[in-house]
Amino acid sequence: MVVEPVQAVKIFFCYARQDDALREELAKHLSPLRRLRYITAWCDRDIQAGTDWEHDIETHLDTASIILLLVSADFIDSDYCYTVEMQRALERHKTGSARVIPIILRPVDWEETPIGVLQALPLGAKPVVKWTDRDEAWLNVVQGIREVVRMMLPRPILSQQETGILYPELIDQKVQHPAALPSQILSQPLPQVPRPEVQAPDQSKESAAALPSKTQGGISRRTMFWVLGGGLAGVAGGGLILLEFSRAFPPTSSPHSTPSPIPLGKLLYTYRGHSNIVYAVAWSPNSRRIASGSRDATVQVWDAADGGNAFTYTSHSDIVETVAWSPKGTRIASGSRDATVQVWDATDGGNAFAYRQHSALVRSVAWSPDGTRIASGSYDGTVRVWDASNGNTPLTYTGHHGEVNSVAWSPDGTRIASGSDDGAVQIWDASSGNTLLTYAKHTQSVYAVPWSPNGTRIASGSWDYTVRVWDTSSGNTLLTYTGHDKIWTVVWSPNGTRIASGGQDHTVRVWDASSGNTLLTYTGHIQDVNAVAWSPDGMRIASGSGGLDGEQDNTVQVWGAG
Numbered sequence: 287m288v289v290e291p292v293q294a295v296k297i298f299f300c301y302a303r304q305d306d307a308l309r310e311e312l313a314k315h316l317s318p319l320r321r322l323r324y325i326t327a328w329c330d331r332d333i334q335a336g337t338d339w340e341h342d343i344e345t346h347l348d349t350a351s352i353i354l355l356l357v358s359a360d361f362i363d364s365d366y367c368y369t370v371e372m373q374r375a376l377e378r379h380k381t382g383s384a385r386v387i388p389i390i391l392r393p394v395d396w397e398e399t400p401i402g403v404l405q406a407l408p409l410g411a412k413p414v415v416k417w418t419d420r421d422e423a424w425l426n427v428v429q430g431i432r433e434v435v436r437m438m439l440p441r442p443i444l445s446q447q448e449t450g451i452l453y454p455e456l457i458d459q460k461v462q463h464p465a466a467l468p469s470q471i472l473s474q475p476l477p478q479v480p481r482p483e484v485q486a487p488d489q490s491k492e493s494a495a496a497l498p499s500k501t502q503g504g505i506s507r508r509t510m511f512w513v514l515g516g517g518l519a520g521v522a523g524g525g526l527i528l529l530e531f532s533r534a535f536p537p538t539s540s541p542h543s544t545p546s547p548i549p550l551g552k553l554l555y556t557y558r559g560h561s562n563i564v565y566a567v568a569w570s571p572n573s574r575r576i577a578s579g580s581r582d583a584t585v586q587v588w589d590a591a592d593g594g595n596a597f598t599y600t601s602h603s604d605i606v607e608t609v610a611w612s613p614k615g616t617r618i619a620s621g622s623r624d625a626t627v628q629v630w631d632a633t634d635g636g637n638a639f640a641y642r643q644h645s646a647l648v649r650s651v652a653w654s655p656d657g658t659r660i661a662s663g664s665y666d667g668t669v670r671v672w673d674a675s676n677g678n679t680p681l682t683y684t685g686h687h688g689e690v691n692s693v694a695w696s697p698d699g700t701r702i703a704s705g706s707d708d709g710a711v712q713i714w715d716a717s718s719g720n721t722l723l724t725y726a727k728h729t730q731s732v733y734a735v736p737w738s739p740n741g742t743r744i745a746s747g748s749w750d751y752t753v754r755v756w757d758t759s760s761g762n763t764l765l766t767y768t769g770h771d772k773i774w775t776v777v778w779s780p781n782g783t784r785i786a787s788g789g790q791d792h793t794v795r796v797w798d799a800s801s802g803n804t805l806l807t808y809t810g811h812i813q814d815v816n817a818v819a820w821s822p823d824g825m826r827i828a829s830g831s832g833g834l835d836g837e838q839d840n841t842v843q844v845w846g847a848g
Contacts, residue, residue, distance in 0.1 A: 295435050298350035299329035300371045302360035306331075308391050308414065309356055315424040316431070324435055347374055352385050352434065355401060358392040362399065376400055385434070389427055391415065395633075397572070407431075410591025411574055548825055550796065550848030551806045557593040557842040559586045563832025564842055566609040566620075567817040570632070576819075576828055577618055577632075578842050579606030585620045587632065590821070590828075590844065599635040601628055608650050612674070613657040619674075621648030627662045629674060641677045643670055650692045654716070655699040661716075663690035669704050671716065683719050685712050691733045696758070697741040703758075705732030711746050713758060725761050727754055734776035734787075738799070745785050745799070747773035753787050755799065767802045769795060774816050779847065780824045788815030794829050796848075805848070813839040820847060 297316075301309045309329060319325045328346045333339045347353065353375040361367050378384035388396070388406040390413045396402060397411075408414060408426040417423035548554070557578070566579035569590065577587045585606055588596035604623035611618055611632065621627045627648050630638035646665035653660055653674065663669045669690055671681040688707030695702055695716065702716045711725040711732055725746065734747035743764065747753045749772040755765040771791035778785055784805065788794045794808040794815050813833035820827055827847045831839040 294323055294326045295352065296346075296350045297325055297327040297431075298346055298353045298375075299327065299356065300347075300353060300361075300367060300375060301329070301356035302358060302364045302367055304360040305356050305358050305391055311420070312354075312356070312389070312424060312427065315421075315428045319428070319432060319435060343371070344374075347371060348378070350384055352387060352431070353378070354431075355386060355388045357388050357390050357394065357396050357401070357406070359394040361391075362394060362396065372401065379404075387431070387434070389414070397574075410589065412589065412591045412594075416594075547848055548846030550846055551808050552846035553810055554826065554844045554846065555593055556810075557588065557844070558840070559588065559593075559596055559598075560584070560832075560840050560842075562840055563813075563816065563834070564830030564840060565605065565607050565816050565832075567819045567828045567830040567842055568609045568611055568618075569819050569821045569828065570611050571613060571615040571822055573821045573823040573825070575615075575632075576842065576844070577609045577611065577620075578817075578828075578830055579609040579620055580840070581605045581832065583622070585609055585618065587618070587635075590826070593844075597635060599628075599630060601630070601635075601638055601640075602626070604647075607648060610651050610653055610660075612653050613655060617674075619651045619653065619660055621651045621662055623647040625664070627651055627660065629660070639677065641672060643672070643677075643679055644668070646689075649690060652693045652695050652702075654695050655697060659716075661693045661695065661702050663693040663704055665689040667706075669693055669702065671702070671719075681717070681719050683712075683714060685714060685719075685721050686710065688731075691731060692735045694735050694737055694744075696737050697739060701758075703735040703737065703744055705735040705746060705748075707731040709748070709750075711735050711744065713744075723758070723761050725754075725756060727756070727763055728752070730772075733774050736776055736778055738778050739780060739782040743799075745776050745778065745787075747776035747787055747789075749773065753785065755785070765800070765802050767795075767797060769804065774814065775818045777818050777820050779820055780822055786818045786820060786827055788818045788829060790814045792831070794818055794827070796827075808845065810843050810845065811839050811841070812837055 299309055313327060316327060330343060333342050355372060375386045379386040386404060388401050388404055390406050390411050392415050393413045407430045408423050414423040560580040560582050562581035564578055564580050568577045574590055575587055576590045577585055579585045583602050583604055583606060585599040586596050602622040602624055606620055606622050608621040609618060616632055617629055618632045619627055619629045625644050625646055625648060627641040628638055644664040644666050648662050648664050650663040651660060658674055659671055660674045661669055661671045667686055667689060669683040670679050672679040686706040686708050690704055690706050692705040693702060700716055701713055701722065703711055703713050705711045709728045709730055709732060712721055713723040714721045728748040728750050730749035732746050732748045735744055737744055742758055743755055744758055745753055745755045751768060751770055751772065753767040753773060753776055754763055756763045770787060770789040773787055773789040775788045776785060783799055784796055785799045786794055786796045792811050792813055792815060795804055796806040797804045811831035813831050815829050815831050817830035818827060825847055826844055828842055828844045830842045
């Protein structure tokens with residue numbers, strides 16, 4: 287049976303003239319898709335003499351399926367790019383008639399602009415010009431775009447040859463039936479075009495097969511189809527979609543997509559900026575930066591993609607025990623053995639103020655989900671809940687009989703859990719301070735009390751060598767995980783299906799939150815694992831280490847979460 291060629295996906299380049307050379311480079315790297323007639327691309331260089339250039343641009347901008355924004359300081363400075371083309375692109379993105387992908391060409395403070403909510407390419411939004419090998423940067427970008435293109439194509443009308451190019455994994459698996467699409471590439475139906483009804487990807491069934499590396503570009507088939515699934519096929523009709531450059535797609539923070547999994551335990555890089563033990567690690571809400579606190583009395587903030595572009599906050603006078611990002615990612619709170627909590631600007635450490643109501647070291651800090659309050663736990667035996675903007679303290683909780691090691695807000699912001707050297711976990715009302723439940727199954731100090739993402743369970747880690755998962759309403763123990771030495775840190779995966787825990791045995795263990803089955807024992811550290819943090823996009827885990835004896839570790843290792 288002869289299959290007619292599919293219509294190409296239309297791509298529109300939105301860029302500043304100063305970046306024309308970089309646009310040309312990207313166009314060359316898109317040549318394979320263009321030669322295969324999967325895409326067509328248009329930019330203002332294609333305007334012919336004697337035509338109405340503004341009308342030409344508007345026409346192509348309004349008919350593109352994908353609009354690529356080539357972001358740089360010149361792009362943001364250009365009134366036409368920023369206020370005309372970008373605004374129109376965002377309008378079409380909002381209505382679902384096109385998709386916008388930011389491509390970060392050169393370093394610029396773009397995250398607070400209207401496109402800051404969009405996922406960008408290359409992986410981690412690392413500017414193209416900052417890559418050691420420029421070709422690798424473009425490969426990462428193009429493979430991300432290709433994933434989007436193939437998700438936009440109605441595969442049942444593709445020929446066997448075309449299927450082999452765009453869906454090689456199906457050929458490898460000898461899948462013959464054109465409707466036998468793998469679950470990763472199913473998505474919500476595109477507007478204006480009848481498509482089979484499908485569901486969004488199930489995060490509880492993540493595969494660790496596809497890597498966001500040089501060969502995958504950090505974007506899964508699930509991510510691209512799901513994020514794009516909003517109207518691009520309406521332009522493409524029944525075939526290939528014309529790609530117009532729009533918005534960058536390795537969504538690290540988009541609520542509508544799931545990034546490609548990185549193999550569980552695969553080390554991505556080791557951050558060595560600290561000169562002493564690392565006690566705290568925290569991801570920014572958009573998964574693009576990491577903050578780490580250390581015995582060297584500093585907090586260091588750096589790019590999560592590669593550990594670069596670090597700056598150091600040095601206002602504490604003693605060991606930094608705990609670090610937390612505000613929900614919007616604009617501020618950081620850090621607690622120290624100097625008995626202060628300091629709140630400061632996450633971009634440069636400026637606009638800092640110090641909260642000084644504790645009389646002993648601050649072991650744990652946590653922001654309320656709405657970002658208006660902070661809860662801080664101290665070795666003075668109290669948890670103080672205070673206004674994040676001015677430090678006013680409306681509530682001091684004194685229900686523990688020992689030093690407070692850990693504090694966590696419930697996802698709905700109504701309750702707080704705290705763990706102490708008294709071996710108990712207390713759940714109490716965040717407004718009144720009334721104790722709602724006491725969990726007293728641990729036999730030694732409790733150092734971690736994270737809530738599950740849905741707020742129904744807590745996983746408490748203790749020096750009694752156990753992590754106990756229990757119901758937050760009844761206090762009933764659902765699961766007891768053993769295998770560690772003394773436990774310092776526990777964290778849930780963003781989808782609530784797995785737990786990672788670290789301790790004095792120098793390991794991080796990743797395990798099933800329902801069965802307790804160990805999925806991985808990570809052995810990359812040579813000293814205590816004091817902190818573990820799961821990236822909000824679910825792709826990576828960061829673990830901080832160090833100890834007082836033996837060979838020094840003092841590193842943060844970033845590795846795949848599967």
